[in-house]
Amino acid sequence: MSKKVTEIVAELAQPIVDELNLELVDIEYVKEGKDWFLRVFIDSEDGIDIEDCGNVSEKLSELLDEQDPIDNLYFLDVSSPGAERPLKKxxxxxxxxxxxxxxxxxxxxxxxxxxxxxxxxxxxxxxxxxxxxxxxxxxxxxxxxxxxxxxxxxxx
The missing domain is CATH 2.30.30.180 (Ribosome maturation factor RimP, C-terminal domain)
Structure with a gap:
């Protein structure tokens, strides 16, 4: 059985967020209208800023380009889970x-x-x-x- 996109992305993203002392909160791969979105939510004890999102986005984007695990064209969005953060684990x-x-x-x-x-x-x-x-x-x-x-x- 092949892995889901979110599982593959989690495996790629986890070492990146670990290296930056951040937490991988959630990953969504959803279609909205005709476009696909890969959303990666990160956080830390002190909160995150635009620089943290940019660093993770840049490093993850490079890995995704190298490994090319997603068939569709998609938009990568790295952000904070916000005030109403999901409780997943x-x-x-x-x-x-x-x-x-x-x-x-x-x-x-x-x-x-x-x-x-x-x-x-x-x-x-x-x-x-x-x-x-x-x-x-x-x-x-x-x-x-x-x-x-x-x-x-x-x-x-």
């Missing part, structure tokens, strides 16, 4: 403990599929959120395997 959930998150589940839990609240705990099997509904606070436990997507949530 277990370590992302660990780092988000205490922060506001939004979670979508594959199937309803107590009749709901969308949850937002403070991430209280993540033990690898379950995600515990503290939801505030009007003036009531309620803890909800979501099985990790039922999480379809999760991201940091910006609250005002």
């Amino acid at each position: 277990e370590k992302d959930f660990q780092k988000a403990i205490g922060k506001q998150v939004a979670i979508k589940t594959y199937e309803p839990i107590n009749g709901e599929k969308m949850f937002e609240g403070q991430l209280l705990n993540f033990d690898g099997a379950e995600v515990t959120l503290l939801q505030t509904i009007k003036t009531r606070k309620k803890e909800i436990v979501i099985p990790y395997e039922k999480v379809a997507s999760a991201r940091l949530a910006v609250t005002f």
Whole structure:
């Protein structure tokens, strides 16, 4: 079975971000209209700037040109995941403990599929959120395997 484009790009990008002391957050390969976009999201403890994005883009672009793993013409976009950073890996959930998150589940839990609240705990099997509904606070436990997507949530 051949590897997906995102897996190949991850293998090429990981040593580059490691060398620059950055973190590879996510990779998307998507078609929008008639154009394909390869989006590489990077971050670091101190945040990233345009120079970091440029360095990764330049080095990754050279490797992609050499190895040519993608059949289609595409646009390479290297950027920060932004304030509403996706939580993809277990370590992302660990780092988000205490922060506001939004979670979508594959199937309803107590009749709901969308949850937002403070991430209280993540033990690898379950995600515990503290939801505030009007003036009531309620803890909800979501099985990790039922999480379809999760991201940091910006609250005002």
